[in-house]
Amino acid sequence: MSPRPLPGVTVVTGAAQGIGEAIARRLVADGGRVTLLDVAPHVEETARRIGAVGAVRVDITDVDALQAAIHGVAEAHGGLDTLVNCAGTCGRESFEELSLATWRRDLDTNLTAMAFACQAAVFPHMKTQGSGRLVNIASVSGKVGGVGPVSADGAGGRSGAGYTSAKAGAINLSRWVARQVGAWGITCNTVAPGPIASPMAAGAEYGVEDLPVPRLGQPDEVAAAVAYLVGPGSDYTTGTCLHVDGGMVRA
Template sequence: MIEHPAPADPARRVALITGAAQGIGEAIAQRLIDDGDMVVLLDIAPTVKDTAVRIGAADAVRVDVTDIPALQAAVHEVAEHFGRLDILVNCAGTCGRESFEELSPATWQRDLDTNLAAMAFACQAAVFPHMKEQGSGRLINIASVSGKVGGIGPVDPDGAGGRSGAGYASAKAGAINLTRWIARQAGVWGITANTVAPGPIASPMAAGAEYGVSQSPVPRMGEPAEVAAAVAYLAGPGSSYTTGICLHVDGGYVLA
């Protein structure tokens, strides 16, 4: 999978980011690269290799995160090639926007598989054996304030789609509690696990959606770089005693 790997550098942390070909995932990758980390991108998109070259990532792996054996194999390969895995950021996601009336089993399952199951099993592969054996690690899972408020966007009284859907909101709520569960288990091994919950962010996933941000305390769309800054804090030395939290990056959307 790793075709043109950069040489391992024991003085730099190794980070793996899923869903990193564009949008929030790309911004997170760029921020960690700028902070001096060796970053590997993972995405289903064929453009992930181009993104890696453009932003100076160590390498990229094209994997469908819903293929759990392939996903876990990629995590193990990255850790084994570089000799360690310090940071895992789970950012891969899908967002159905069907109304509840039109919600299909296929959309429901896709959103749970991509946003929750893949996250759980990527964390499992990172911890066992790599982070546990090295006695350190940062797990950072990208959820959404959708998981706090039941979907982002105005509610249509006719029940039409548009706001983030039921499967997405349910998966993101699960991601927050999954991360808390892992945090309680893994702290004794020197591993922290935290969630970042973006609100309305100007990213490809949000294109064309109406979020009603004019009612938020900070009345604008957020930027991917603002989510990346939160991830950088949770990946950095200043958060060594921080685990199990859900950090909102939403301009106060949850408050509104």
């Protein structure tokens, strides 16, 4: 089977708002037939507004339901070319106040769902086609141990332990998957945003005045990075982590 023009048939998780919506909107503009997956009740309205071909309301922590939704998109459209995992939650509890419920929620949403979404996209769809793009949205929190201020008493504010651990896991999961799927014509990469003006960041302090680019990033800037990684010019790019962070990590 000859690969189709990218981004092709696309699934974006966490796409009802924020960074996920921006990614979906960009991939629609680039010619993708994009389906939005999100637990939010307004996901269908978002899909209509940005011109996506469909939307599925699903709790991605229900792995069976998540995989069924991905298989359903592939079966409806004759394959699956691109998967972008963007859905996420971010607890901000201090270490002292960290609850098992928050830890499990952030790991299940940010890492476990990502792994099994990739599994559903690859087997059998992308492997059978001999082509595909997997892009996982991580965070610079997974590189620097959480973004945001650390108070003397350890109070919350910084991105929490569960979120940070999951995002570090997402980066290494993507490297692991890239090594597995490359021989089948599939790439797997990570985008790690820094402080982005999105609903998840609302009310948080990031100290952006100290960055080399001293401002919050915009969701469209993350979407541009994803567009490169799922586009036709990225065939030889896999297993990488692309920072969109105003220089936070590298500078």
